[in-house]
Amino acid sequence: MLRWIICGSSPTPVLRRVIPAILVSLVLAIFGTVLVMLTSQVTSTPWLQAVYVLSVVVALKFPLIAILWWLIARNREWPGTRVNWKPEEQAEIFAYLESEAQRAEELPDAVERLEYLSQEAWHVADQLEGHDKVDALTVALRVDLIASRAKRQRHGH
Numbered sequence: 001m002l003r004w005i006i007c008g009s010s011p012t013p014v015l016r017r018v019i020p021a022i023l024v025s026l027v028l029a030i031f032g033t034v035l036v037m038l039t040s041q042v043t044s045t046p047w048l049q050a051v052y053v054l055s056v057v058v059a060l061k062f063p064l065i066a067i068l069w070w071l072i073a074r075n076r077e078w079p080g081t082r083v084n085w086k087p088e089e090q091a092e093i094f095a096y097l098e099s100e101a102q103r104a105e106e107l108p109d110a111v112e113r114l115e116y117l118s119q120e121a122w123h124v125a126d127q128l129e130g131h132d133k134v135d136a137l138t139v140a141l142r143v144d145l146i147a148s149r150a151k152r153q154r155h156g157h
Contacts, residue, residue, distance in 0.1 A: 002070055013071065025064035032060030083127045090132060094139045097121050101143045105150055114147035 005021050006013045035056045039049050085093065097117055104113035121140035128136050 002066060006067070006070070013074075018071070021067055022064070025067055028060045029064045032056050035060070085128075090128075090135070093124055094135060097124070097139050097143060101146045105146050110150040111147065111154055114143065114150050118143045118147050 006017050008014055008017055036053055039053055042052055043049055097120060101114060101117050104110050104117065107113060118140065121136070121143045125133060125136035125140050
């Protein structure tokens with residue numbers, strides 16, 4: 001049910017569904033906090049207070065915990081494991097690296113920026129295999145070419 005609320009018919013979470021779900025559950029959690037603060041006014045029996053607090057926490061705070069846990073658990077990226085990018089994410093990364101390299105070429109601190117972008121491009125290439133690795137290596141080499149031009153321009157050669 002949680003998947004349907006957040007994703008609908010899409011295989012991935014949809015932002016226009018995630019934000020309202022989190023906002024509603026956040027309001028419920030805040031309301032739950034207010035109800036927990038009123039525990040002493042509801043009853044003076046300790047075991048009834050405990051039952052009241054537990055039921056409020058489970059009913060009103062659990063939805064927020066469940067939504068956030070589901071979003072975190074479905075996007076597992078553990079240190080030391082290979083990253084699995086979707087093809088559109090790879091295309092965005094490659095386009096970003098190249099456009100930032102071209103943009104940085106004109107800036108006063110171009111060499112430093114391009115050294116960083118070069119490291120990022122080679123890191124991406126290290127994470128991929130097959131045809132994707134070839135594309136990533138091409139991007140890394142293009143960034144390095146722009147970096148070498150920037151170094152030559154800085155030194156006046």
